[in-house]
Amino acid sequence: MKKIYSVLVENRSGVLCKVAGLFSRRCFNIDSLTVGETDDSAVSCMTIVSSGNERTIEQIEKQLNKKLDVIKVKTFDEEKSISRELMLIKVKYNKNNRRDILETCDMMKAQIVDMSKTQMMIQVCDIPEKTKLFIQMLASISIVEVARTGTLALQKCSDSDN
Amino acid sequence: MNGADAIIKCLSAEGVKVVFGYPGVAICPFYNSILQSDIQTVLVRTEQNAAHAASGMARMTGKPGVCAVTSGPGATNVITGIATAFADSIPLIVITGQVNSELLGSDVFQEADITGAVESFVKYSYLVKNVQDIPRIFKEAFHIANTGRKGPVLIDVPIDIQNASVKSFSYPEEVSLRTYKPTVKGHVVQIKKVIKELEKAKKPIICAGGGVLLSNAEENLRLFAEKHNIPVVSTMMGIGVMPTKHPLYFGMVGNNGKAYANKAMNESDLLIMVGARVADRAVSQPDLITQNKILVHMDVDPAEIGKNAGPTIPLVGDAKHIFEEFLNQEFECEHDDWLKILNEYKVSLAPKRNPNPKYVDPAAFITELSEKMKDDGVYVADVGQNQIWSCGYHIVKEGRFLTSGGMGTMGYSIPAAMGAKLADKKRQVIAVCGDGSFQMSMMELATIRQHNIPVKIIVLKNNYLGMVRQYQHFTYKDQYSVVDLSGSPDLEKLSAAYDIPFLRLNNMDKVTETIETFLEKDETMMLECLIDPMDLV
Numbered sequence: 001m002k003k004i005y006s007v008l009v010e011n012r013s014g015v016l017c018k019v020a021g022l023f024s025r026r027c028f029n030i031d032s033l034t035v036g037e038t039d040d041s042a043v044s045c046m047t048i049v050s051s052g053n054e055r056t057i058e059q060i061e062k063q064l065n066k067k068l069d070v071i072k073v074k075t076f077d078e079e080k081s082i083s084r085e086l087m088l089i090k091v092k093y094n095k096n097n098r099r100d101i102l103e104t105c106d107m108m109k110a111q112i113v114d115m116s117k118t119q120m121m122i123q124v125c126d127i128p129e130k131t132k133l134f135i136q137m138l139a140s141i142s143i144v145e146v147a148r149t150g151t152l153a154l155q156k157c158s159d160s161d162n
Numbered sequence: 163m164n165g166a167d168a169i170i171k172c173l174s175a176e177g178v179k180v181v182f183g184y185p186g187v188a189i190c191p192f193y194n195s196i197l198q199s200d201i202q203t204v205l206v207r208t209e210q211n212a213a214h215a216a217s218g219m220a221r222m223t224g225k226p227g228v229c230a231v232t233s234g235p236g237a238t239n240v241i242t243g244i245a246t247a248f249a250d251s252i253p254l255i256v257i258t259g260q261v262n263s264e265l266l267g268s269d270v271f272q273e274a275d276i277t278g279a280v281e282s283f284v285k286y287s288y289l290v291k292n293v294q295d296i297p298r299i300f301k302e303a304f305h306i307a308n309t310g311r312k313g314p315v316l317i318d319v320p321i322d323i324q325n326a327s328v329k330s331f332s333y334p335e336e337v338s339l340r341t342y343k344p345t346v347k348g349h350v351v352q353i354k355k356v357i358k359e360l361e362k363a364k365k366p367i368i369c370a371g372g373g374v375l376l377s378n379a380e381e382n383l384r385l386f387a388e389k390h391n392i393p394v395v396s397t398m399m400g401i402g403v404m405p406t407k408h409p410l411y412f413g414m415v416g417n418n419g420k421a422y423a424n425k426a427m428n429e430s431d432l433l434i435m436v437g438a439r440v441a442d443r444a445v446s447q448p449d450l451i452t453q454n455k456i457l458v459h460m461d462v463d464p465a466e467i468g469k470n471a472g473p474t475i476p477l478v479g480d481a482k483h484i485f486e487e488f489l490n491q492e493f494e495c496e497h498d499d500w501l502k503i504l505n506e507y508k509v510s511l512a513p514k515r516n517p518n519p520k521y522v523d524p525a526a527f528i529t530e531l532s533e534k535m536k537d538d539g540v541y542v543a544d545v546g547q548n549q550i551w552s553c554g555y556h557i558v559k560e561g562r563f564l565t566s567g568g569m570g571t572m573g574y575s576i577p578a579a580m581g582a583k584l585a586d587k588k589r590q591v592i593a594v595c596g597d598g599s600f601q602m603s604m605m606e607l608a609t610i611r612q613h614n615i616p617v618k619i620i621v622l623k624n625n626y627l628g629m630v631r632q633y634q635h636f637t638y639k640d641q642y643s644v645v646d647l648s649g650s651p652d653l654e655k656l657s658a659a660y661d662i663p664f665l666r667l668n669n670m671d672k673v674t675e676t677i678e679t680f681l682e683k684d685e686t687m688m689l690e691c692l693i694d695p696m697d698l699v
Contacts, residue, residue: 010341014277014278017278018281021281021282055468055469055472058468059465059468062464062465062468062469063465065464065465066465067341068285068286068306068339069341071340071341
């Protein structure tokens with residue numbers, strides 16, 4: 001079972017290490033982990049995607065709540081959230097495959113953000129499945145390097161405070 | 163005033179009476195400032211024992227025990243003591259000196275990343291970066307250590323911070339931590355649910371863990387059990403929750419516990435697990451306590467509930483408050499047959515031993531010792547076969563039983579006994595260890611002498627690491643590997659070297675008079691008991 005944890009933490013040194021250490025010590029999976037400051041500079045938001053059985057999912061939330069640097073933990077399913085991943089992908093191109101690449105980018109709503117005579121850099125910002133799919137689509141082309149942010153997610157909008 | 167003075171002021175404000183430790187340059191400002199206070203300092207002989215001694219003191223006073231060691235190896239040596247306290251939820255404040263804050267991260271002499279190293283064994287840790295933060299940090303640390311699920315808190319203080327001047331000092335009265343608000347009161351709806359089940363139950367039982375003692379809930383628990391005639395078993399850490407001879411007490415559970423206690427727990431139809439982790443030594447098969455019964459799991463730490471066994475009714479809160487609430491509720495539960503059955507089990511499943519008459523029988527010895535101990539005496543058990551015998555045969559009257567249950571740290575008993583004795587000098591404190599565990603902290607005989615801490619020491623000597631030998635006996639068919647303790651010192655000569663009176667029991671012949679002599683005066687004494695090397699727990 002896949003779960004997304006949106007974890008508000010104190011923006012202090014060592015907190016990322018404590019949270020990551022908790023996952024490794026208790027043998028919980030981390031599929032992806034992203035962290036950044038929120039609108040309040042004293043608070044950071046970590047988005048952690050993890051998977052496990054029901055007991056593990058519950059333990060992760062409880063153990064996160066036990067950490068004194070954790071302010072709030074929200075757990076939600078993928079379908080109840082809006083998730084995005086940003087990917088930068090650098091590929092080699094030539095005049096034979098240039099058109100194909102551009103077509104793929106067009107179909108996948110990806111942008112070319114940098115270019116040289118032999119390489120181009122493509123930016124994809126989409127749900128994680130689409131970024132994965134994009135890599136597959138370019139599999140026949142020579143990929144130089146890839147950088148991904150991992151999943152960012154927030155619970156869908158509602159009219160209650162949560 | 164400098165940072166070190168401020169730390170001492172914080173400790174005084176928290177009512178700290180004793181600091182256990184071992185100095186080094188990085189903690190010297192602290193040990194210089196402490197001279198100006200009336201806090202007693204105790205120089206242990208290795209840092210691990212500073213934490214154990216603080217743990218013994220904390221368990222007797224109900225307040226965090228304090229130890230202070232230097233940076234680098236001082237700090238890393240104390241880790242086992244911290245982990246031991248963490249496993250048993252014992253509140254500690256561990257102060258470590260650290261290198262100059264400007265040198266942090268440059269691997270200078272005696273630098274160790276101690277806050278990083280202890281992360282998984284502490285409830286929280288601080289690295290003090292600004293001298294003005296000292297009062298707030300200490301206030302928070304004492305609060306965190308001794309509320310909710312208790313545990314050790316480490317404060318790492320670089321030497322330049324200890325030496326930095328403090329403009330103004332005021333100790334905060336309140337703690338404001340937005341991320342830490344432990345649940346104390348049990349949820350009313352959940353409490354009602356438990357009572358509803360108790361009214362229906364035919365075979366209810368309470369299994370009490372160390373959390374009951376940590377929240378001082380033993381009296382409320384006993385009153386509740388007596389009011390409704392509910393039998394009680396305990397985990398190792400819960401020993402002492404009820405007097406051993408209480409008619410409603412049915413012993414320690416677990417793979418080293420009493421057969422009748424396990425049977426009682428497994429056959430019950432309503433099990434109230436309180437302040438216990440449901441860890442493997444107490445409950446080897448968590449399935450057995452969830453099948454065919456209602457499991458109520460009460461704990462102050464929500465993460466413990468459902469970690470190892472999924473309860474029917476989870477109940478988060480402090481055991482003392484919850485039992486108080488239970489006592490306020492009027493209801494009836496009928497189960498006289500159940501107690502009759504349990505009392506039959508107690509007879510039919512009583513442990514049977516065949517002691518070798520050439521040696522001291524540890525079971526009979528411990529029973530006689532505890533009967534002769536003062537009613538409120540403190541029995542500190544070490545780790546090994548001796549611990550299992552102590553758990554099985556020590557009779558708690560109104561005293562305490564202290565041991566390292568969660569971590570099973572050998573060498574715990576002597577330093578913990580020192581801490582317990584210093585916490586309450588009027589009480590009789592006895593450390594009972596094996597010859598293996600004794601040698602893990604025998605350097606503390608010097609501490610006992612130097613600071614005149616009249617703890618009594620019993621060494622159950624069988625010339626083996628008995629618990630491992632027993633395991634090798636069963637698992638590897640007597641192929642013993644690295645368990646022979648040949649080369650151990652002559653304890654009579656060793657005692658003489660430390661000027662500690664010494665007694666020896668070779669067999670059971672003079673057991674009564676020897677125990678009487680041993681217990682007679684409030685002074686340090688060592689008693690060696692020769693145990694059959696082949697004896698099993």
